[in-house]
Amino acid sequence: TSAAATLTLSRAGSLFVFTGTTTTWTLPAVANNTGLSYTIKNRGSGAITLQRAGTDNLYDTTTQTSISIAAGATARVVNDGTYWLVV
Numbered sequence: 750t751s752a753a754a755t756l757t758l759s760r761a762g763s764l765f766v767f768t769g770t771t772t773t774w775t776l777p778a779v780a781n782n783t784g785l786s787y788t789i790k791n792r793g794s795g796a797i798t799l800q801r802a803g804t805d806n807l808y809d810t811t812t813q814t815s816i817s818i819a820a821g822a823t824a825r826v827v828n829d830g831t832y833w834l835v836v
Contacts, residue, residue, distance in 0.1 A: 757802075764788050767818075771795035776826065776833050779805040783830040791818045799824065801833065808832035 757775045758765060765774070765787060774797055777785070791797050799807070800815035807813045807826065816835060818824045826833045 758787055760785065762787075764790070766790045767793045767797050769793045769795070771797075773798040773800060775800050776802055776805070776807075778802045779828055779831065779833065782828045784828060786825065786827040788823065788825045789818055790823045791820055794820050796820065799826070806832055807835055809835040 754769065755773055756765070758777060760777070760782070763786060767790070770793060772793075772795075774789070776787075776799065789797065789799065797818040798815050799818060801807060807816055809816065812832065816824065825836050827836055
């Protein structure tokens with residue numbers, strides 16, 4: 750799946766590729782999505798802000814409401830039932 754605009758990630762894909770300048774993408778809710786994972790590749794020229802849904806959090810080294818994926822970078826997130834883990 751590829752998108753160059755604001756996007757809410759869906760269960761329809763597991764690999765999302767960004768090709769634009771900058772964007773904000775939103776993860777689905779943690780609830781009822783345990784085990785769901787996404788790989789996000791930024792092929793664009795600007796950063797992707799990957800943000801939570803509602804009051805959910807992402808977890809890298811601490812809890813966060815969003816992460817930034819720089820141009821050229823790849824991020825993988827996995828839903829463990831409590832957080833979207835950045836792996």
